[in-house]
Amino acid sequence: MNVCVSTGLSAVSSHAGRQYHFFYEKVTFDEAQRYCREKYTDLATVDSMEVVTLLNSMGGYVDVLAWIGLYDDVDSWSWSLSDTSFYKPGETEFRRWESGAPQNTSWKRCTKISSATGYWTESECSTLLSAVCFDVSGLNVTYIYTQAMTWNEAQSYCRTNHKDLASVRNEAENQQIRDQVGTNYWIGLSRESWKWSDRSDSSFRHWSDNEPDTTMKTCAAANFYKSGKWADAGCGWELQFICYRQPVSMQVIKVRLQKSNSDVDLNDRAFLDELLVKMKKEMRDKGLDDNIQLSWKKQADGQVFHKEEEKRDEL
Known part of the structure; x- marks a missing residue:
């Protein structure tokens, strides 16, 4: 991808010190993401109205839509209980979807089970349904059934x-519940x-009315004909894009190793890389930022x- 850096406008957001860069060459979402990660920090995260206002002030040359870093993760189905000790290998991936499900529509993100068939379908999380809770005692699992409520209310x-x-x-277990x-x-x-x-956990959203609106469009773009509000777009569309750079801090950490194998060369390139x-x-x-870069000094x-010299006791 040939993106001319000199064509990018930039400004610094006062709320977090981030620097946003517009690029006017049109590329797909994946190409924009790859470029932003190589040259900057990532595609733009827009996490407040302050950032929206900043981008609007910079978007005068944008042709309607520009990629931001928001995308619909259609493969992110996961269980409310995340405790890995509860699951044997492969059990977190068990699914009993009915034929054609899930369709991964933007507005249907929660799962219901049908007593008639035992199959699962996706539904809007705001739908009022009874829910299946459970208690665990050793290897025994007990199911409890609630009155009608939304999925989030049921989870709480x-x-x-x-x-x-x-x-x-x-x-x-599926049959037992059914x-x-x-x-x-x-x-x-x-x-x-x-x-x-x-991988920001920001829940800020700035969708245009009736957006996102389709199943097939799973990437997001800022629409500068609508004051920077967002629209869903096909990830293969070629649009302009916005990168951001986060100020980088550097810290030197001293590492001490104790050799247990005399044949290991601690300065061998393969050993250092491993x-x-x-x-x-x-x-x-341990939950630290995956964007942290490590290198040897x-x-x-x-x-x-x-090798450190051994200290001898003074006589």
Whole structure:
């Protein structure tokens, strides 16, 4: 992709120090995302009206639509109970969708089970349905059925009074629930629909009226003919785009290793690369920002590690 950096306007948002860059060459969402991640931080995250106002002030040359970093994650179905100890391998992926489901529409993000068929369908989360809560005691699972409420109300109720909204891990549990219900019931499977490219958890939304409006358009663009309000768009469309850069801070951390194998060369490139991968994984597992970049700082002789001299007790 050939994007001329000199064509980009930029401004600094006063609320967070982010720098936003407009690019006027038209590319697909994936191409824009790749470019922004290589040259900047990511596609633009718009998390407040202050940022909307800033982008509107910069959008004078934008041809109607420009990509921002919001996209519809159609494969993000997950259980309300996230405790991994409750599931055996493969059980979090168990599904009993009816034929043609899920359609992954933007407005249907919660799952109900039909007592008539035992199959699952997606529904608007604001629909009033009874729900299946559950309690867990050792290996025993007990199901509890509620009065009609929305999916979010059911989740809150089940978490307050029981373990959670029911996870269905296998066909036997699905049949057990079906045998006890007399209508459609909420279960704990839902989809976290629209997400930010940089993994921001901002819930700020600035959709135009009646947007998002279709199943097939799963990426978002700011419409500068409508004061920067958002519209869904086909990810393969070629649009202008907005990147952002987050100020970068650098910190040097001293690492001390204890050699258990005398044959290992601590300054070997393959060993150093493998160690960086392990350290990055540990940081990710502890919930740290996945955008953190790690690199080794070489000393004057070009080596990373040096053997420390053992301290001797003074006589």
